[in-house]
Amino acid sequence: MDLIANLSLGFEVALSPSNILYCVIGVTVGTFVGVLPGIGPMATISMLLPITFGLDPIGALIMLAGIYYGAQFGSSVTSILLNIPGHAAAAVICLDGHPMAKQGRAAVGLVGSAIASFIGGSLAIILVMQFAPPLAKFALRFGPAEYFSMMALALLAAAILSEGELLKGIGMVLVGLIIGVVGIDVNSGAQRLSFGSWNLADGVSFVIVAMGVFAVSEVMANLEPHSKPQMVGSDFTWRELVPSWRDFRQAFGSIIRGFGVGALFGALPGSGPTIASFISYSVEKKVAREPERFGKGALEGVTGPESANNAAAVAGFIPTLTLGVPGDAIMALMLGCLMIFGIQPGPRVITDNPELFWGLMASMWIGNLLLLILNIPLIGIWVRVLKIPYAILYPSILLFICIGVFATNNNTFDILLLAGFGAAGYIFSKLGCPAAPLLLGVILGPLIEENMRRALLISRGDPTVFVTHPISLGLLLVAAAVLAGFFYSGFRKRRAGLREADTTVDG
Amino acid sequence: MFTRITAAVGIASLALALAGAAHAQSDFPTRPVTLIVPFGAGGGTDNLVRTFQPALQEALGQAVVVENRPGGGSTIGTALVTKAQPDGYTLLAVDTAVTVNPALYDNLPYDTLKDLTPVSLLATGPVILIAHPSVEAKTMDDIVAKAKAEPGTLTFASGGNGASTHLALELMKLETGVDVIHIPYKGTGPATTDLLGGHVQYMFNGISASRPHLESGAIIGIAVTGDERNPAVPDVPTFAELGYPQVNPMSIWGVWAPAGTPDDVVAKLSDAFAKAINDPAVVEKLNDLGFFTVGSAPGEYGERVSSEMKKWKNVVETAHIVVE
Numbered sequence: 001m002d003l004i005a006n007l008s009l010g011f012e013v014a015l016s017p018s019n020i021l022y023c024v025i026g027v028t029v030g031t032f033v034g035v036l037p038g039i040g041p042m043a044t045i046s047m048l049l050p051i052t053f054g055l056d057p058i059g060a061l062i063m064l065a066g067i068y069y070g071a072q073f074g075s076s077v078t079s080i081l082l083n084i085p086g087h088a089a090a091a092v093i094c095l096d097g098h099p100m101a102k103q104g105r106a107a108v109g110l111v112g113s114a115i116a117s118f119i120g121g122s123l124a125i126i127l128v129m130q131f132a133p134p135l136a137k138f139a140l141r142f143g144p145a146e147y148f149s150m151m152a153l154a155l156l157a158a159a160i161l162s163e164g165e166l167l168k169g170i171g172m173v174l175v176g177l178i179i180g181v182v183g184i185d186v187n188s189g190a191q192r193l194s195f196g197s198w199n200l201a202d203g204v205s206f207v208i209v210a211m212g213v214f215a216v217s218e219v220m221a222n223l224e225p226h227s228k229p230q231m232v233g234s235d236f237t238w239r240e241l242v243p244s245w246r247d248f249r250q251a252f253g254s255i256i257r258g259f260g261v262g263a264l265f266g267a268l269p270g271s272g273p274t275i276a277s278f279i280s281y282s283v284e285k286k287v288a289r290e291p292e293r294f295g296k297g298a299l300e301g302v303t304g305p306e307s308a309n310n311a312a313a314v315a316g317f318i319p320t321l322t323l324g325v326p327g328d329a330i331m332a333l334m335l336g337c338l339m340i341f342g343i344q345p346g347p348r349v350i351t352d353n354p355e356l357f358w359g360l361m362a363s364m365w366i367g368n369l370l371l372l373i374l375n376i377p378l379i380g381i382w383v384r385v386l387k388i389p390y391a392i393l394y395p396s397i398l399l400f401i402c403i404g405v406f407a408t409n410n411n412t413f414d415i416l417l418l419a420g421f422g423a424a425g426y427i428f429s430k431l432g433c434p435a436a437p438l439l440l441g442v443i444l445g446p447l448i449e450e451n452m453r454r455a456l457l458i459s460r461g462d463p464t465v466f467v468t469h470p471i472s473l474g475l476l477l478v479a480a481a482v483l484a485g486f487f488y489s490g491f492r493k494r495r496a497g498l499r500e501a502d503t504t505v506d507g
Numbered sequence: 508m509f510t511r512i513t514a515a516v517g518i519a520s521l522a523l524a525l526a527g528a529a530h531a532q533s534d535f536p537t538r539p540v541t542l543i544v545p546f547g548a549g550g551g552t553d554n555l556v557r558t559f560q561p562a563l564q565e566a567l568g569q570a571v572v573v574e575n576r577p578g579g580g581s582t583i584g585t586a587l588v589t590k591a592q593p594d595g596y597t598l599l600a601v602d603t604a605v606t607v608n609p610a611l612y613d614n615l616p617y618d619t620l621k622d623l624t625p626v627s628l629l630a631t632g633p634v635i636l637i638a639h640p641s642v643e644a645k646t647m648d649d650i651v652a653k654a655k656a657e658p659g660t661l662t663f664a665s666g667g668n669g670a671s672t673h674l675a676l677e678l679m680k681l682e683t684g685v686d687v688i689h690i691p692y693k694g695t696g697p698a699t700t701d702l703l704g705g706h707v708q709y710m711f712n713g714i715s716a717s718r719p720h721l722e723s724g725a726i727i728g729i730a731v732t733g734d735e736r737n738p739a740v741p742d743v744p745t746f747a748e749l750g751y752p753q754v755n756p757m758s759i760w761g762v763w764a765p766a767g768t769p770d771d772v773v774a775k776l777s778d779a780f781a782k783a784i785n786d787p788a789v790v791e792k793l794n795d796l797g798f799f800t801v802g803s804a805p806g807e808y809g810e811r812v813s814s815e816m817k818k819w820k821n822v823v824e825t826a827h828i829v830v831e
Contacts, residue, residue, distance in 0.1 A: 142704070196614065325700045340557055348719055450693070
C-alpha cells in the first residue's frame with residue numbers, strides 16, 4: 001500500500017543519524033523552553049531561525065517542529081508546580097494542575113500531562129498522515145461567517161470556564177475584549193485605544209497578557225508577608241508515577257476528547273493550541289459528572305487540555321504544508337524558513353517533496369516518543385524544583401519571563417506592558433476575578449470582530465449570512481444549546497440551593 | 508536590566524564612534540554592521556535580506572547582523588534607524604512601506620526623506636491579480652465591465668488597510684474607475700486562504716505566494732504588473748498587454764542609512780549591497796522567490812522613492828484610505 005511505502009520513506013529520512021540528532025536537539029530545546037516560564041516556541045524559533053539556514057531543509061524543519069511541539073509538552077510543568085504557565089497555551093493547566101500539586105498529587109498531574117501530550121500528539125500525527133488533504137479542504141470551507149460562529153461558541157465556553165461568580169467572569173471577558181480591541185482596526189485602519197503610541201499600534205499580544213496575569217501576578221502574590229509556605233510534593237517516590245486505575249479511567253476519555261478538539265482547532269488556520277486547550281477545558285467541565293471538582297484538582301482538567309494543545313500543534317501543520325498558508329505566527333516562521341530553502345510551500349509539497357512531508361511526520365512521531373521518554377524521568381527533577389528557595393526561584397522566573405517577552409519582538413516596551421498586566425493580574429486575583437476568561441476574551445475578541453465584519457462586508461450587510469451557511473448555522477445552534485443548558489443547570493442549582501437553605505438554617 | 512545593558516552597549520558604541528570618527532571613513536567598516544529589518548522573521552523583507560546576508564558579509568569583509576524590529580507597519584524599526592549614529596553601522600532594509608507610510612500616517616515619528624539617506628534599491632517585485640476559479644469575470648475587460656454594470660458587488664481581498672496589496676487594488680480602481688468591495692485581512696496569508704475557499708473572489712498578491720496555487724489550478728491568474736511577462740508565471744498576461752498600462756504597482760525593497768552618514772561610507776555600502784545582491788547564486792534564489800534583483804546607486808533609489816511617494820500619496824488621497 002501507498003501508506004506503507006510513504007511511511008518507510010518517512011522513517012528512512014527521519015532515522016538518518018543527522019535527522020535523529022536534529023530531532024533530539026529540537027525536542028530537548030523545546031522541552032526546556034516549554035518549562036522555562038515565558039520563553040515560548042515563538043521567541044525560541046525566531047531566535048534560532050537564522051542558525052537553521054546552515055542546515056539542510058528537512059533537518060531544519062525537523063528541529064524547528066521539535067521545538068514547537070516539544071514546547072507544548074513541557075509547558076504544563078510550571079503550571080502544575082508553581083501556578084505559573086510555561087507559555088500561553090498552558091495557562092489553563094494552572095486551573096486544575098496547581099490544585100493537584102497543592103494536594104501533593106503533583107507527580108500524578110505531571111505524568112498525566114506527559115501521557116496525554118503523547119497520546120494527543122501521536123493520534124494527531126496519524127490523522128495528518130492519513131487525512132491531511134481532505135482535512136485541508138474541509139478547513140477551506142470555513143469562511144468569515146463560519147469563523148464568527150465558531151469563535152462565538154468558543155467565547156460562550158469562556159463563560160463556562162469562569163470560576164466563582166458569573167458576573168465577575170462576564171466582566172473579565174469584557175475587559176479581555178476591550179484589550180483585544182487595542183491597535184489598528186483591520187477594517188477601517190483606524191487606531192483604537194493605542195493612545196497615539198506606535199508600540200500599541202499592532203495591539204497587545206495575548207502572550208504578554210497571559211504571562212502578566214498568570215505568571216507575574218503569581219510571583220507578586222508570593223511576595224506577600226503571609227504568603228503560602230514552601231510547596232508540598234518534595235517527598236517524591238517513583239511509585240507515584242504509576243497512575244492508579246481510577247486516575248486512568250478519569251483521564252482516558254478526556255485525552256481522546258482533547259485530541260478531537262485539538263485536531264479541529266489546529267487544522268483551522270487562525271486558531272491554534274491556545275484556543276484548543278481552553279476549549280478542551282470547557283468541554284471537560286461540561287461533560288464531567290461532577291463539574292464542581294474542576295478548579296480543585298480534577299485530573300481531566302489537566303489531561304484534556306494537554307492532549308488538545310499537542311494535537312493542535314501537530315494538526316497546525318495541515319494548513320501549513322498542504323495549502324501553504326500558515327495557521328499561526330509560528331507556522332508563518334516555518335513557511336518563511338522553507339522559502340529560504342527554495343521549497344515552495346503549497347498544495348504540491350506532499351507530491352513534490354514527499355521526503356520532506358513524510359520525513360517530518362515520521363520524525364514527529366519519534367519526537368513524541370522521545371519526549372515521553374525524556375519527560376517521565378525528568379518529573380523527579382521538576383518536583384525537586386520546588387525545593388529551591390523562593391528567593392532564588394521567583395526572581396529567576398521573572399527574568400526568564402522578561403527574556404521571553406522581549407525576544408519575540410525585540411521591544412523593551414513589551415516588558416513594561418508585561419509589568420502592567422502583572423500588576424493588573426494581582427489586583428484581579430485579590431478581587432476574586434478569574435484570569436482565564438480575560439485571556440480568552442483577548443484572544444477571541446479580535447477574531448470574532450474581524451470575522452463578523454468581514455462576513456457582513458462580503459454579504460453586503462445581510463446578517464442572514466450567519467444562518468444560511470450550513471456550518472455556521474450548525475455552530476450557532478450548538479452555541480444556543482450550550483447557553484440553554486447553562487441557564488437550565490443554573491436554574492436547577494438555584495432551586496436546589498434554595499431547598500438546601502430551607503432545611504439547613506446555617507446555610 | 509535590559510535597559511542598562513542597552514545603555515552600556517549604547518555608550519560603548521558611542522565612544523567607539525567618536526574615537527573612530529576621524530579616520531573611520533577610509534577603512535570603513537571596521538566592526539560588524541547591523542541591518543535592521545522592521546518586520547518579523549520569515550517575512551518577505553527578512554527572506555530577501557537573509558538570502559544575500561552571506562554575500563554581503565563577504566563584500567564588506569565584516570559580519571552583518573540582521574535584527575528584526577517588527578511593529579507599527581515598519582515604523583518602529585524605521586524610527587530606530589533614524590535615531591542611530593550616522594556612521595554606516597546601523598542600516599535599514601525595508602519594502603514599499605517606506606514609500607507608502609508618509610501618505611498613510613500623519614503622525615510618523617520621523618520625516619523619511621530628511622531623517623534617512625538612501626543607500627541602494629535592492630530589488631523589485633511584480634504583483635499579480637488572482638481569482639477563485641468560480642468567478643464569472645475571468646479577464647480584465649470582463650472584470651471592468653461587470654464592476655461597472657453591478658457596482659459594489661465583486662469582492663477583492665487584501666493584506667490589510669494600506670498594505671501594498673490594498674494599494675494595488677486602489678490604483679486599479681482609480682485607473683479603471685470601477686467600484687468593488689475591498690475586504691482587508693491581517694496579512695496576505697489569511698486572505699489567500701479565503702480566496703482558495705472561494706469566500707472572496709479576487710486578490711492582488713505577490714508572485715511567489717501565488718505560484719503553487721496557480722500551478723495546481725486552485726486559483727487563476729488574471730494579470731501581472733511589470734513591463735513584461737514574469738518568467739515564474741509565463742501564461743499570465745501583463746496589465747499593459749491587456750490595455751491597462753497605468754495599473755502598474757511594483758513592490759520595491761531598498762536599504763537606508765541614517766541622514767548625515769558620510770557620502771563615501773554610503774558609496775562603499777551601496778557598492779557592497781550591489782555586489783551581494785547580484786551574486787549569481789543569490790540572483791537565482793531570489794528570482795525563484797519572485798524578486799527582480801537591482802542593486803542601484805543611492806541617487807537612483809532616492810529618485811524612485813520620491814516618485815513612488817507622489818504616486819501613492821495621490822492614490823491614498825483619492826481613495827480616502829484612513830490609517831491614523
